[in-house]
Amino acid sequence: MQEHDEICVCFHVSIQKIQKFVRLNKPKIPTQISECYGAGTGCGWCIPFLEKIFEAEKNGEPLNLKMSREEYLQRRLAYHKKKKIS
Ligand code: FES
Structure with a gap:
Protein backbone atom coordinates (compact mmCIF):
# COMPACT_ATOMS: atom_id res chain seq x y z
CA MET A 1 0.00 0.00 0.00
CA GLN A 2 1.19 3.51 -0.82
CA GLU A 3 0.49 6.62 1.25
CA HIS A 4 -1.93 7.99 -1.33
CA ASP A 5 -4.02 4.77 -1.31
CA GLU A 6 -7.41 4.83 0.37
CA ILE A 7 -7.29 3.05 3.70
CA CYS A 8 -10.94 3.81 4.43
CA VAL A 9 -12.58 2.84 1.18
CA CYS A 10 -16.08 3.66 2.45
CA PHE A 11 -15.20 7.33 2.92
CA HIS A 12 -12.30 7.62 0.45
CA VAL A 13 -9.75 8.55 3.10
CA SER A 14 -6.10 7.95 2.21
CA ILE A 15 -3.33 6.71 4.48
CA GLN A 16 -1.67 10.11 4.08
CA LYS A 17 -4.79 11.96 5.31
CA ILE A 18 -4.96 9.76 8.41
CA GLN A 19 -1.25 10.22 9.13
CA LYS A 20 -1.59 14.00 8.81
CA PHE A 21 -4.70 13.99 11.01
CA VAL A 22 -2.89 12.03 13.74
CA ARG A 23 0.17 14.29 13.56
CA LEU A 24 -1.83 17.51 13.73
CA ASN A 25 -4.64 16.54 16.10
CA LYS A 26 -2.80 14.06 18.33
CA PRO A 27 -5.84 11.89 19.15
CA LYS A 28 -5.64 10.14 22.53
CA ILE A 29 -7.33 6.96 21.31
CA PRO A 30 -7.63 5.41 17.83
CA THR A 31 -11.43 5.84 17.65
CA GLN A 32 -10.92 9.61 17.49
CA ILE A 33 -9.62 9.04 13.97
CA SER A 34 -13.28 8.86 12.94
CA GLU A 35 -13.19 12.67 13.14
CA CYS A 36 -11.07 12.53 9.97
CA TYR A 37 -13.77 12.43 7.29
CA GLY A 38 -15.64 9.66 9.12
CA ALA A 39 -12.85 7.11 8.64
CA GLY A 40 -13.76 3.76 10.14
CA THR A 41 -17.45 4.50 10.64
CA GLY A 42 -18.75 2.61 7.63
CA CYS A 43 -18.26 -1.13 7.22
CA GLY A 44 -15.56 -1.28 9.89
CA TRP A 45 -13.02 -3.13 7.74
CA CYS A 46 -10.33 -0.48 8.02
CA ILE A 47 -10.44 -0.09 11.81
CA PRO A 48 -7.47 -2.43 12.55
CA PHE A 49 -5.45 -0.59 9.90
CA LEU A 50 -6.38 2.80 11.30
CA GLU A 51 -5.12 1.52 14.65
CA LYS A 52 -1.83 0.51 13.01
CA ILE A 53 -1.44 4.00 11.56
CA PHE A 54 -2.25 5.50 14.97
CA GLU A 55 0.37 3.33 16.70
CA ALA A 56 3.04 3.98 14.05
CA GLU A 57 2.53 7.74 14.24
CA LYS A 58 2.41 7.72 18.05
CA ASN A 59 5.66 5.78 18.25
CA GLY A 60 7.35 7.65 15.41
CA GLU A 61 7.75 4.44 13.44
CA PRO A 62 7.31 3.90 9.71
CA LEU A 63 4.00 2.35 8.70
CA ASN A 64 4.39 -1.18 7.48
CA LEU A 65 1.24 -2.52 5.83
CA LYS A 66 2.51 -5.60 4.10
CA SER A 86 -22.95 -14.31 10.07
S1 FES B 1 -13.36 0.83 4.72
FE1 FES B 1 -13.37 2.19 6.41
S2 FES B 1 -15.31 1.95 7.26
FE2 FES B 1 -15.37 0.69 5.47
Missing part, protein backbone atom coordinates in the same frame (compact mmCIF):
# COMPACT_ATOMS: atom_id res chain seq x y z
CA MET A 67 0.00 -5.94 1.30
CA SER A 68 -0.76 -4.49 -2.07
CA ARG A 69 -3.75 -2.22 -2.66
CA GLU A 70 -5.34 -5.05 -4.69
CA GLU A 71 -4.94 -7.52 -1.83
CA TYR A 72 -6.34 -4.96 0.61
CA LEU A 73 -9.44 -4.51 -1.56
CA GLN A 74 -9.86 -8.27 -2.07
CA ARG A 75 -9.63 -8.91 1.66
CA ARG A 76 -12.19 -6.16 2.26
CA LEU A 77 -14.59 -7.88 -0.16
CA ALA A 78 -14.11 -11.20 1.65
CA TYR A 79 -14.79 -9.41 4.95
CA HIS A 80 -18.05 -8.05 3.54
CA LYS A 81 -19.13 -11.48 2.30
CA LYS A 82 -18.34 -13.07 5.66
CA LYS A 83 -20.20 -10.32 7.48
CA LYS A 84 -23.38 -10.99 5.48
CA ILE A 85 -23.26 -14.72 6.32
Whole structure:
Protein backbone atom coordinates (compact mmCIF):
# COMPACT_ATOMS: atom_id res chain seq x y z
CA MET A 1 0.00 0.00 0.00
CA GLN A 2 1.19 3.51 -0.82
CA GLU A 3 0.49 6.62 1.25
CA HIS A 4 -1.93 7.99 -1.33
CA ASP A 5 -4.02 4.77 -1.31
CA GLU A 6 -7.41 4.83 0.37
CA ILE A 7 -7.29 3.05 3.70
CA CYS A 8 -10.94 3.81 4.43
CA VAL A 9 -12.58 2.84 1.18
CA CYS A 10 -16.08 3.66 2.45
CA PHE A 11 -15.20 7.33 2.92
CA HIS A 12 -12.30 7.62 0.45
CA VAL A 13 -9.75 8.55 3.10
CA SER A 14 -6.10 7.95 2.21
CA ILE A 15 -3.33 6.71 4.48
CA GLN A 16 -1.67 10.11 4.08
CA LYS A 17 -4.79 11.96 5.31
CA ILE A 18 -4.96 9.76 8.41
CA GLN A 19 -1.25 10.22 9.13
CA LYS A 20 -1.59 14.00 8.81
CA PHE A 21 -4.70 13.99 11.01
CA VAL A 22 -2.89 12.03 13.74
CA ARG A 23 0.17 14.29 13.56
CA LEU A 24 -1.83 17.51 13.73
CA ASN A 25 -4.64 16.54 16.10
CA LYS A 26 -2.80 14.06 18.33
CA PRO A 27 -5.84 11.89 19.15
CA LYS A 28 -5.64 10.14 22.53
CA ILE A 29 -7.33 6.96 21.31
CA PRO A 30 -7.63 5.41 17.83
CA THR A 31 -11.43 5.84 17.65
CA GLN A 32 -10.92 9.61 17.49
CA ILE A 33 -9.62 9.04 13.97
CA SER A 34 -13.28 8.86 12.94
CA GLU A 35 -13.19 12.67 13.14
CA CYS A 36 -11.07 12.53 9.97
CA TYR A 37 -13.77 12.43 7.29
CA GLY A 38 -15.64 9.66 9.12
CA ALA A 39 -12.85 7.11 8.64
CA GLY A 40 -13.76 3.76 10.14
CA THR A 41 -17.45 4.50 10.64
CA GLY A 42 -18.75 2.61 7.63
CA CYS A 43 -18.26 -1.13 7.22
CA GLY A 44 -15.56 -1.28 9.89
CA TRP A 45 -13.02 -3.13 7.74
CA CYS A 46 -10.33 -0.48 8.02
CA ILE A 47 -10.44 -0.09 11.81
CA PRO A 48 -7.47 -2.43 12.55
CA PHE A 49 -5.45 -0.59 9.90
CA LEU A 50 -6.38 2.80 11.30
CA GLU A 51 -5.12 1.52 14.65
CA LYS A 52 -1.83 0.51 13.01
CA ILE A 53 -1.44 4.00 11.56
CA PHE A 54 -2.25 5.50 14.97
CA GLU A 55 0.37 3.33 16.70
CA ALA A 56 3.04 3.98 14.05
CA GLU A 57 2.53 7.74 14.24
CA LYS A 58 2.41 7.72 18.05
CA ASN A 59 5.66 5.78 18.25
CA GLY A 60 7.35 7.65 15.41
CA GLU A 61 7.75 4.44 13.44
CA PRO A 62 7.31 3.90 9.71
CA LEU A 63 4.00 2.35 8.70
CA ASN A 64 4.39 -1.18 7.48
CA LEU A 65 1.24 -2.52 5.83
CA LYS A 66 2.51 -5.60 4.10
CA MET A 67 0.00 -5.94 1.30
CA SER A 68 -0.76 -4.49 -2.07
CA ARG A 69 -3.75 -2.22 -2.66
CA GLU A 70 -5.34 -5.05 -4.69
CA GLU A 71 -4.94 -7.52 -1.83
CA TYR A 72 -6.34 -4.96 0.61
CA LEU A 73 -9.44 -4.51 -1.56
CA GLN A 74 -9.86 -8.27 -2.07
CA ARG A 75 -9.63 -8.91 1.66
CA ARG A 76 -12.19 -6.16 2.26
CA LEU A 77 -14.59 -7.88 -0.16
CA ALA A 78 -14.11 -11.20 1.65
CA TYR A 79 -14.79 -9.41 4.95
CA HIS A 80 -18.05 -8.05 3.54
CA LYS A 81 -19.13 -11.48 2.30
CA LYS A 82 -18.34 -13.07 5.66
CA LYS A 83 -20.20 -10.32 7.48
CA LYS A 84 -23.38 -10.99 5.48
CA ILE A 85 -23.26 -14.72 6.32
CA SER A 86 -22.95 -14.31 10.07
S1 FES B 1 -13.36 0.83 4.72
FE1 FES B 1 -13.37 2.19 6.41
S2 FES B 1 -15.31 1.95 7.26
FE2 FES B 1 -15.37 0.69 5.47
